[in-house]
Amino acid sequence: MNLDPAQITLVEWGRRFGELKQSGLPEPSYGGPLERHLLDGDFRLAKLKFDNSQAALNLWNFLLTEEDRLYADRLVGRKIIGTMKDLGTIPVMAYSLPDVTAFYPDGTWWAPCVMELSSGVLAVADSLGLDESFCPVRAMLGAFVSKAHFPNPDLLVCSVGATCDDFSAIAQRLNGIGYPILWWEILHRRKPESGDVPVQLPGGFQCTADQVLFVENELLRVKKAIESLAGVAITNDKLTDGIRAANEVRAILRELRRMVFTADVCPLPALEMLVAEMLVIHFCSDRKESVIVLSGLLAEVRRRILLGRGLFGSDAVRVFWVNPVADLRVMNLLEECGGRICGTDYLFCHAFDAIPEDVEPMKALAMMALADPMVGSAGDRSQRICNDIKYFGAEAVVISRIPGASHCATEGPIIADTVREQLGLPVVEIEVPPLADAMLPALNTRLTALIETVKAGRIQV
């Protein structure tokens, strides 16, 4: 049953699900109607618009059942590792072992939006002294305390050092209230100077061999901890296999991004792309299934492009989006204003790069950790953003400030200036809180003005 691509509401998905069922929809174990997640308190879904494909349904169901998977893993005795402030390094290591699940507690930052503040996680964080002057990722603290979003992990690992101050403060508070954390240090990436041995990193960055060695040693400590938890050694062969499997996910996502962002007519909405991209960080707690879900999405995108079908018309303005939004509704809003996503940097674009397979696996992971745009200068990050904007052919840039996030105030203007100077594209900065309802008219004005600016330029050229 292949319909024309469209965005539909939750209620419309209910009807569509019935039709798909009747036509013999093959469902994964986590399948079912999207509406059922409302009963879990995911009230925001009622205000979002979703892609109408079966592949998108699988994506959403996969995302929204992660909690169930984690509790099921706990029941069957799998070891659960919470990997914090880690956008795609330790999970690769953890998933190299068959009976270990890694998850990303930081992901709870979307809970206040998805549950429309009903989960109370922000209030708990407030009560622990981490108020709205911190990044919304403080929701994670509330999730640990309320024990409502994931089982207590067997091991908690967190990177520290050249990461953001907000997260360090939040994780230290978590540590302080009785959650032991294995810290590993990530260095601030620096360019080689004379006398240094330079190392070329994925994403076009450079650092020194000493830095790679330092991070590799830090990761070795984490590796030992995982081995002792699992009672199994992570051999080089196992880790190499794990890296290959992670690279498979990355390759699918790279192709998905290339196809979606460069297609003449947008084949997949911004919201589904955001969810899909997030799977690269920790595979939504099931690496094998994430491959199936993402392959399904890629097949649907390919089908649509081949048929010349898509959403929003060919005149939709091609927008590059910087930083994730705390309120998912805003991704729909961009499209309502006449835009479409053509390129993103949600703070983890290095996780789409292939992990080098031609070096020792631990060294490869250390290099990936150092390739994180956030552990270098804002200038480095801006340059990568400019390169990606050119690659995807975006016409405008939205920089979405994260309220309270310490890095946003300084790096936003640097990114904006670099984009303006190098590419001459219009840039707009917005700020999106976890529930942006009251700000939607103001956000609408900014996004619409950006779209108008680009369209006016097209007419005059």
Place this chain on the structure above:
Amino acid sequence: MIFAGIDAGSRTVKAVLFDADGMKIIGSGIKDQGVRQSDLADSLLNDVIAKAGKSRKDICRVVATGYGRNSIELADTTITEITCHACGVSHWMPEARTVVDIGGQDSKVLRLEVGGRVRDFVMNDRCAAGTGRFLEVVASRLGVRLGDLGEMSVRSDKAAAISSMCVVFAETEIIGLMASGETPENIVAGVQMSITSRISSMAGRDIVEPVIFTGGVALIPGMDKALEKAIDRKVVISREPQLTGALGAAILAARNADGI
């Protein structure tokens, strides 16, 4: 052919009738904003049409702009105030390269290409400190009319230093200044400097002349000088600064090119 633009701002609604063949304004009006924005705009437009000796059927197309644009039922379409202000200012001053618009509840800086197209913009609609709202607060605190502030600031001998970045706290600071004997004139001048320094930091370094000042706040004496000082550029007050948004909307209604 005649086109209409309506700018539904936070404080006032403005309407402009534009004769696209003569390329001139043939009528305009301003009304205080109210709860029923659409009705207000309707009656304002009727008044303007009547004064211009025209009838509703003479109007080919209506474009609404401003923060309340989406509630104006009589509009054929809507366009943001960013695009409309740029268009309105460029009509009178085609050489304009930067537009500073300070309204009752928001402020924006537009960078224009030669020819008047928006190249880029920044906007503040979340903090009252860089908007006309700050002036309302100080007027009420000093017990004077909003319209008197300009004359007061001109009589200032030294602008008072207002250090708070937030209007609520600045109000407390103003009370303190009054208690310590600071003159109301210097306090008003200090508030003007505070507003314009917010605009300056929002605008950044890339401010190209000519800089055109528009929006209701541009009408208040002293604000242009405060802005010049803050951004270190010569500032020219736009013709009819309150009407540039509505004028731009009317011109864009006439251009009818996909709303742009």
